[in-house]
Amino acid sequence: EDQVTQSPEALRLQEGESSSLNCSYTVSGLRGLFWYRQDPGKGPEFLFTLYSAGEEKEKERLKATLTKKESFLHITAPKPEDSATYLCAVQALSGGYNKLIFGAGTRLAVHP
């Protein structure tokens, strides 16, 4: 069964304290791994897509990496405005269609 697991469920950091969020997955036919940011009461905002093991993408203080079994979202020197829920999703072929399978998310709180 295709599955996406994110850890930790919640993470509290001090401003400037770097850390990583994990997304592990088991899918039969990976067609991309996506990271989204979601602020409370809003829709997910697209951050990155990774397609193959070894690929890395960066945006400001965020860096996403991908292996054959997991992805990491590294946050370097976070600021309070980085506080949000970070969602990981994998695109897989399921029932003849390309579907996004989401993890439950990691709630990140960055305190000054």
Added chain:
Amino acid sequence: DVKVTQSSRYLVKRTGEKVFLECVQDMDHENMFWYRQDPGLGLRLIYFSYDVKMKEKGDIPEGYSVSREKKERFSLILESASTNQTSMYLCASRKLMQAGGHETQYFGPGTRLLVL
């Protein structure tokens, strides 16, 4: 910039009412999706549409129906709202994926529905 809009940010309905949630995208995307998001359960796919007048059931279609009469608009219908349909509803759109291709889903702001 991709823009996906949803007709309401908040809705309060009574049990048994028929509810319409509207979604419009302005990027000429072929594919559109409806999800619901509940604490601890993540995003779950209700229905999707690969093109105009086409629809496919997602993982949790029971109690819902959809309509796609125009390419830019995808409607989610709750035929008879129930309290267990209280949730955050998210619409998304995506350009048609070619074989072996990769495309991104873009989300609207969400509609928070409360059924009393």
